[in-house]
Every structure is written in C-alpha cells, then in structure tokens.
Amino acid sequence: MAKKFDIDIFSKWCKGCGLCIAICPKKVLELSEQVKSVPVRPDDCIGCHQCDNVCPDMAITVKERD
Amino acid sequence: MPREDVKKLLRTKFMPHIWCPGCGHGIIMHAILRALADLKIPQDQICISSGIGCSSRMPGYIDACTLHTAHGRSLAFATGVKMANPGLTIVNVMGDGDGTAIGGNHFIHACRRNIGITAVVMNNNIYGMTGGQASPTTPEGAFASTAPYGAVDPTFDICKLAEGAGATFVARATVAQPAMCEQILKKAILHQKKGFAVVEIVSFCHTQFGRKNKRSRPMDNFNFLKDNSVMKAKADTMTAEELKGKIIIGEFVNIEDAREYTERYDEVIARAQKA
Numbered sequence: 001m002a003k004k005f006d007i008d009i010f011s012k013w014c015k016g017c018g019l020c021i022a023i024c025p026k027k028v029l030e031l032s033e034q035v036k037s038v039p040v041r042p043d044d045c046i047g048c049h050q051c052d053n054v055c056p057d058m059a060i061t062v063k064e065r066d
Numbered sequence: 067m068p069r070e071d072v073k074k075l076l077r078t079k080f081m082p083h084i085w086c087p088g089c090g091h092g093i094i095m096h097a098i099l100r101a102l103a104d105l106k107i108p109q110d111q112i113c114i115s116s117g118i119g120c121s122s123r124m125p126g127y128i129d130a131c132t133l134h135t136a137h138g139r140s141l142a143f144a145t146g147v148k149m150a151n152p153g154l155t156i157v158n159v160m161g162d163g164d165g166t167a168i169g170g171n172h173f174i175h176a177c178r179r180n181i182g183i184t185a186v187v188m189n190n191n192i193y194g195m196t197g198g199q200a201s202p203t204t205p206e207g208a209f210a211s212t213a214p215y216g217a218v219d220p221t222f223d224i225c226k227l228a229e230g231a232g233a234t235f236v237a238r239a240t241v242a243q244p245a246m247c248e249q250i251l252k253k254a255i256l257h258q259k260k261g262f263a264v265v266e267i268v269s270f271c272h273t274q275f276g277r278k279n280k281r282s283r284p285m286d287n288f289n290f291l292k293d294n295s296v297m298k299a300k301a302d303t304m305t306a307e308e309l310k311g312k313i314i315i316g317e318f319v320n321i322e323d324a325r326e327y328t329e330r331y332d333e334v335i336a337r338a339q340k341a
C-alpha cells in the first residue's frame with residue numbers, strides 16, 4: 001500500500017501567501033476563508049515536502065502517517 | 067511549525083516574523099536553518115550576523131549567537147568575531163543593497179582575504195526596507211522608486227564580483243529552488259574551514275519591486291525565478307544572446323586547497339613571537 005502522510009499547518013504562523021498551495025503537485029492544499037492554508041485532500045499527499053520547504057513562515061510539517 | 071531540529075534553531079516567541087506574506091527572504095531563512103540543522107552544529111557554535119535591511123532582520127529570529135549590525139558593515143563585525151573565535155561557524159546574511167552598494171568595499175576585501183565566513187547575499191534586486199530604491203542589482207529598464215522611467219545603470223553580477231575579488235567558494239541559487247539552496251548552503255558552510263564562501267540567493271520583494279514590475283503576487287515572482295533559472299552546465303552550452311535575462315544557478319568556484327585567513331594569521335603571530 002502506498003505511504004500516507006499528514007500535513008500539519010500551524011495557522012498562527014501562516015500568512016496565507018499561497019506559495020504552498022501553488023507548488024503542491026497533488027493539489028492537497030487550499031486557502032480557507034480565514035486566509036490560511038489547509039490540507040483538504042491529505043490522502044493525496046505524496047510526501048514530497050515541497051510545500052514545507054517553500055513556506056517562508058515555516059508553518060508546515062509533513063510527516064509519514066503511522 | 068517546522069520539523070523539531072529546525073524549530074530548535076528558532077526564537078519562536080518572535081514568530082511570526084516581520085516579513086511580508088510570501089517574502090522570498092523567509093524561504094532563505096528556512097533553507098539556512100535546514101542546512102544548519104542537518105550539519106548538527108551546536109547552537110552556541112553558530113554565529114549569524116547581518117547589516118541593515120529587511121534581509122538583515124534574520125538574526126533576530128535565530129536561536130544562536132546573533133549580531134545585527136550597521137548597514138553595509140556586517141562583514142567587518144563578522145571578521146572581528148572570526149578573528150577572536152576562529153572555531154565559530156559564521157553565517158553572515160546581507161541584502162543586495164547592504165552587501166554590494168554601501169557594503170561593497172567590505173564585501174570585496176573579505177573575498178580577497180579569504181576569511182572563513184559564509185556570506186549569503188539575499189538578492190531581491192531592490193532596497194526593500196526603505197521603499198524600493200534601485201540597488202546595484204536592479205535590472206536595466208526595471209522600475210524602482212528612484213527609477214520611475216526605468217533603471218539606467220548596468221548591474222553587478224554578484225558571483226562574478228566575488229570570484230574576481232578572490233572568494234574561494236561561489237555559488238548561486240534562487241528561492242524557487244529551496245532544496246538546492248539548502249544543498250549549496252551546506253557546502254558553503256563546510257567551506258569555512260578553507261575560507262570565504264559566497265552564496266547569492268536570488269530572492270524577491272513583491273511589495274517594493276514586484277508591484278512596480280508586473281509581479282505583484284509572491285507566486286508571480288516565484289514562477290519568474292523558476293522559469294528563468296538555467297543550470298550552469300546547460301548555460302555553458304548557450305550563447306550570450308540566449309542567456310540574456312537568465313539567472314545562471316550552480317557552483318562557480320570551489321577551491322578545495324585554499325588557505326583560510328585566521329590560520330595564515332596565526333602563522334604571522336608565530337613568526338612575530340620568534341623575531
């Protein structure tokens with residue numbers, strides 16, 4: 001079975017810049033009404049860490065699901 | 067929150083940081099922290115120094131020995147720190163204005179000396195902090211608050227400047243390659259034992275530069291950098307005409323047998339003591 005991942009976004013630090021949303025190859029993330037990034041399709045995540053690495057506010061961690 | 071070893075290097079009580087949403091400088095800080103965490107350098111053995119500018123706000127957020135100094139003068143302070151404590155790992159961050167305009171002289175002479183410091187030039191092609199004045203890296207024809215009809219002056223190529231001045235490690239990446247930034251930074255930090263390492267990271271300031279140049283959103287700038295980056299190996303096969311407006315990324319100089327300044331200085335001390 002393919003690995004699954006959890007994307008944790010610390011909303012207090014997220015400034016809603018949208019970089020993570022635009023960069024995600026699997027369209028896992030979306031901007032909420034509160035202008036924060038939220039993982040709406042976590043099951044599609046492939047754990048590439050691109051959203052994490054690009055976040056200028058260091059708000060994201062991506063971890064393999066136990 | 068970032069992964070644990072990166073979080074450990076942050077003064078979390080000062081987060082979120084002051085930079086605008088999406089500012090390229092945050093991507094650079096993140097890459098520096100991942101590089102330092104991967105190299106497992108103890109916090110009290112790391113010194114982060116800076117001058118003045120949006121870029122230079124970085125040391126305030128990093129939980130290590132930090133130094134926020136005078137505009138253009140960070141390398142002079144960093145040189146003093148290195149001379150007093152050669153064992154420290156020093157990452158000196160500066161903006162394009164800080165490092166190549168007011169601080170240009172300190173920059174070339176630190177390169178010439180080959181002192182063991184890793185200098186990161188966070189090049190957003192503008193004076194971000196003070197309202198978008200043109201810097202030595204504002205492209206010809208680009209708009210700035212001091213260039214309302216387009217910048218006239220030709221630009222500095224920071225990597226060529228560093229190479230010409232004698233830096234023994236020189237490389238460039240853009241914030242559109244965060245993983246490559248991390249890899250280059252790791253090499254440049256390890257190079258401190260051999261001497262002065264310069265890493266130009268092309269960043270962006272959508273607030274002061276982008277708004278005047280049809281790239282007002284962070285993503286417009288990110289895509290611009292991504293689309294215009296060319297790896298050095300590929301660039302070597304291209305003509306000057308084809309390379310116009312492109313950003314060449316990769317490693318330009320890496321002199322493995324270079325001799326670092328504090329070591330050579332110790333030899334002078336030994337000679338003087340014998341005399």
Ligand SMILES: Cc1ncc(C[n+]2csc(CCOP(=O)(O)OP(=O)(O)O)c2C)c(N)n1
Pocket residue numbers: 118119120121122137160161162163164165168188190192193194195196201271
């Ligand atoms: C001696 C001195 N001259 C001028 C200034 C005003 N000043 C502050 S930051 C800055 C330029 C910042 O540009 P850059 O180094 O590119 O950093 P950025 O904000 O773009 O990251 C200037 C001119 C100053 N603080 N001190």
Ligand code: SF4
Pocket residue numbers: 009013014015016017018019020021036037054055056057058059060088
């Ligand atoms: S990149 Fe970071 S700050 Fe920007 S929207 Fe995503 S989580 Fe928020």
Ligand code: SF4
Pocket residue numbers: 005007023024025026027028029044045046047048049050051052062
């Ligand atoms: S790790 Fe990759 S696939 Fe998963 S959310 Fe982040 S960018 Fe998307």
Ligand code: SF4
Pocket residue numbers: 084085086089090091120121190194195270271272273274
């Ligand atoms: S003004 Fe420009 S450089 Fe300064 S924080 Fe905002 S986007 Fe970044």
Ligand SMILES: [Mg+2]
Pocket residue numbers: 119161162163188189190191192193194201
């Ligand atoms: Mg600048």
